[in-house]
Amino acid sequence: xxxxxxSGPEVKNPGASVRVSCTTSGYTFNSxxxxxxxxxxxxxxxWMGWISTYNHNxxxxxxxxxxxxxxxxxxxxxxxxxxxxxxxxxTAVYYCTRDRSYYGSVTKNAFExxxxxxxxxxxx
Amino acid sequence: DIQMTQSPSxxxxxxGDTVTITxxxxxxxxxxxxxxxxxxxxAPKLLIYGAVNLQSGVPARFSGSGSGTDFxxxxxxxQPEDYATYYCQQTDSTPLTFGGGTKVxxx
Numbered sequence: 412x413x414x415x416x417x418s419g420p421e422v423k424n425p426g427a428s429v430r431v432s433c434t435t436s437g438y439t440f441n442s443x444x445x446x447x448x449x450x451x452x453x454x455x456x457x458w459m460g461w462i463s464t465y466n467h468n469x470x471x472x473x474x475x476x477x478x479x480x481x482x483x484x485x486x487x488x489x490x491x492x493x494x495x496x497x498x499x500x501x502t503a504v505y506y507c508t509r510d511r512s513y514y515g516s517v518t519k520n521a522f523e524x525x526x527x528x529x530x531x532x533x534x535x
Numbered sequence: 536d537i538q539m540t541q542s543p544s545x546x547x548x549x550x551g552d553t554v555t556i557t558x559x560x561x562x563x564x565x566x567x568x569x570x571x572x573x574x575x576x577x578a579p580k581l582l583i584y585g586a587v588n589l590q591s592g593v594p595a596r597f598s599g600s601g602s603g604t605d606f607x608x609x610x611x612x613x614q615p616e617d618y619a620t621y622y623c624q625q626t627d628s629t630p631l632t633f634g635g636g637t638k639v640x641x642x
Binding site for chain 2: 470
């Protein structure tokens with residue numbers, strides 16, 4: 412069956428960078444695209460961006476432009492999220508999630524399969 | 536950016552009740568509207584996609600309706616496992632945006 416695992420919790424100082432990994436199994440990695448979503452304590456869900464697993468195109472909200480990079484390594488069915496210049500308000504649970512439709516675009520889709528989340532704490 | 540406004544922000548209901556949550560988009564999103572269930576400490580779960588389509592494995596007591604700017608999620612015969620926070624999401628255009636959430640609590 413389809414499974415998604417994420418890397419473990421991280422504690423970072425303000426100004427540092429963090430990289431979260433998302434390893435999938437049970438399906439053809441390149442057939443479904445990946446999104447990243449985060450949830451800060453007591454807050455709602457926030458979309459951080461999308462990466463095409465077959466051509467590596469990305470789409471990031473303006474809020475994260477210049478601070479975020481999403482990549483993939485198809486040989487190990489893994490996607491990565493890197494967030495730089497961390498601030499205390501980046502403290503959140505970070506989720507990777509797979510699109511519902513294969514070979515879809517960034518829009519007109521739904522987030523069908525979710526990883527368990529990675530807690531990132533930014534504190535001095 | 537398209538703003539998604541959910542109401543109410545919270546509600547109390549009893550087991551067996553019917554609950555309706557509404558979601559309004561700041562401009563038309565056609566039927567590109569999804570609903571998710573979120574429980575503390577767990578990942579979100581897709582319930583409804585394309586405004587009205589029930590995700591595989593989701594109980595039929597969940598249903599979605601609407602198009603354009605106004606949408607709703609209805610839960611019939613509320614069950615104990617349905618107590619959670621529900622989020623709508625538009626995927627018509629980027630940035631993809633979520634509503635603020637509706638917390639369904641036990642009455």
